[in-house]
Amino acid sequence: MKTLSEIINKIKIISVTGDDKKMIESLTIDSRTAAENSVYFAVKGTNTDGHDYIESAINSGATAVVCENIPAIINDNCTYVVVEDVAKTVGKIASAFYDEPSEKLQLIGITGTNGKTSTATMLYDLFVSLGHDCGLVSTIEYRIKGNIFKSTHTTPDAIRLNAMMKEMVDAGCGYCFMEVSSHAIVQDRIGGLTFKGGVFTNITHDHLDYHGTFDNYIKAKKLFFDNLGRDAFALTNRDDKNGMVMLQNTKASKYSYSLRTMADFRLKVLESDFNGMLLKIDEDEAWFNMVGNFNAYNILAVYSTAFILDVPRMDIITKMTLLGRVNGRFEVYRSAGKITGIV
Template sequence: MILLKDILYRVAIESVIGDTNVAIQNIDFDSRKISLNDVFVAIRGEANDGHEFIAKAEENGAIAIVCEELPAKQINGITYVLVENSKEALAMIANNFYQQPSGKLKLVGVTGTNGKTTISSLLHQLFTLAGYKVGLISTIKIVVGEEEFSTRLTTPDSLTINKYLKKMNDAGVEFCFMEVSSHGIAQHRTAGLEFKGGIFTNLSHDHLDYHKSFQEYRDVKKKFFDELPKSAFAITNSDDKNGAFMLQNTKATKKTYALKTNADYRVQIIENELSGLLLKINNNEVWSTLIGNFNAYNLGAIYAAADLLGLKELENLKYISQLKAVSGRFQYLISAKENITAIVDYAHTPDALQNVLETINAIRTKNEELITVVGCGGDRDATKRPIMGKVASDLSTKVIFTSDNPRTEDPDRIIEEVEAGVEAHNWSKIISITNRKQAIKSACAMANTKDIILIAGKGHETYQEVNGVRSDFDDIKIVQEMLEQFNK
């Protein structure tokens, strides 16, 4: 039996009306899911305010209401807990309800603009290869041992996080690797979690629709490291100008990785080819089938984290050499007949797109065309759109601007904003095709032997969102189908 008072441990409470010595069944922030003897937490969201649904939760049988603003009328027999911040309160309540699950395994959070999914997923791969039971909370999926669950958010809500961490405890999971987004930090989704370590990848232009300024975006990321305990480690990319800033106030053990500067974990690229990377990490050579400078950085972070988590050096290198590309992250296929290479990547920020294009240009012989298919998502930071257009047109031989996930925006208008960044001398390189499938088909039709097609922006996603409706759409499947069609 769980009592209300037990799940309120460490919650910043302003006042209580009613009895906290009552048994509860469940907790939720969706009034529709509330049933007899549940706790309803009223959350203020961007679209809806949970305080407007308190009456519905009471009607459905809630025994307690946690809120930032008390309803005008309180019902006898229901306990009302007034808090300063409902989102933070939910995180603490969820942590208590599921018996502090993060403290019963080694939880490592990965944050930064680019590389979060790759690093967390590859660490999951590496520790699985090493024979451990491992968990993963990422953009692509949630994994508990051998079970996989779908997810729609980079960092899920705090209730979902703690629920799956508890499943990991029950399954005997020893390590969990988790993407920590700026939204997740700002909305207190990770509050109350006990992290064994944190990794900072890099910081570039993204999410300014939400954070309003780059400084705010940067400071939110830093908050994650500020809150790490003394017993944790904090790994930063010292080549990134914000790397040292992230660790200024952390109590955790500070470690660095880099390609260009001195660091605790120094990575050098010896060979960089379409077949993979030959790296030297702290004077040890290792071959990886992953490609490009950005993956050299990712592998440096992975090596550092595995080392700090106790993996022996030779084991670490052995398993790094066995890692396979993450879905939608520089995932490529080569058509059998025409030897055309198609690369699908999640690059949806100017920095990520530039990294991918520069990687391809460093590897190709320049006798081939580099055809880029790219767009920008709707209802997101619009200031990056012309920058994406400039990067794509500067670094490709041909570009097709197309629709990404337009959501509630007009896709043609988004494309116009992307085109605005194209300089006059690059106009002859570009065409615009709103229909994404048709754009991919056109890229395949344009391609000749040994040409390279990059399809950027959606990566692992298997849907396209238009006006709130998600339809099946998988870049990898479509380009594979189109290349087979043209190669017949």
């Protein structure tokens, strides 16, 4: 439990009305889950404005509100913290409330239209097989040191993310592999997190209903890499025509991978059938129990990430050849009558 002043000291504040020494027990962006001694964030969404629910949150027990405009009628039992953009403060305040958990993890974010779930899950499985305790945040599920929880979003909100990472730290996890959606990037759901690295898989004409144009979609993905720190790494798929765009303005160390051209990490498919693929990664050949050219890219992204994280090359390849296929991602089944089905 921390005081309000302790968790807001890293954000740009316009004004504070009320007592900032109150003890805070929880955070919420949903007025319906506000509780005694909680902070309510009045986030302006696409369809609703959190400012409309400030009174409801206070009636439910919220003792502090982060908002952009103070209500006309002030409740003397509540402290109002006015900021320029509430959405941009949620992650930073949540990070401070939960003791900066992402700084205590090797947090790797994977973004792109396709391949996020497979790449993140394979990284988790690989590092667990190497003896590490890890966390996973994916479209399918969340994992904390072997405990599995059903996911609700590709990328949860900033409060839930920091809470999960605090659980990972408390459980002894050293790594977290996380899908990062374009929605989460532009909605500041990953604000306040410190990433050790970012991986770009590919980008296709998707989510245009949200972003409006393909150019906006590209900019959303690129923003993730623009915000990486100097101590992080940025790894991109050079075969995607927008892959190198992701690295243009990043301060992170830059790496690329490819199946078709010169890159820091290269792969060649030597053989392929429904049982798997014989791959040549850099100078090493090995058989992998996965099929499809897209999985060759996922495998190379995982190999490259692990290598950058200082895992010995042969340890990576040896362990990866033993990995199973990702649930719900191009699983191959063969009947007794030799009929092949793909899920």
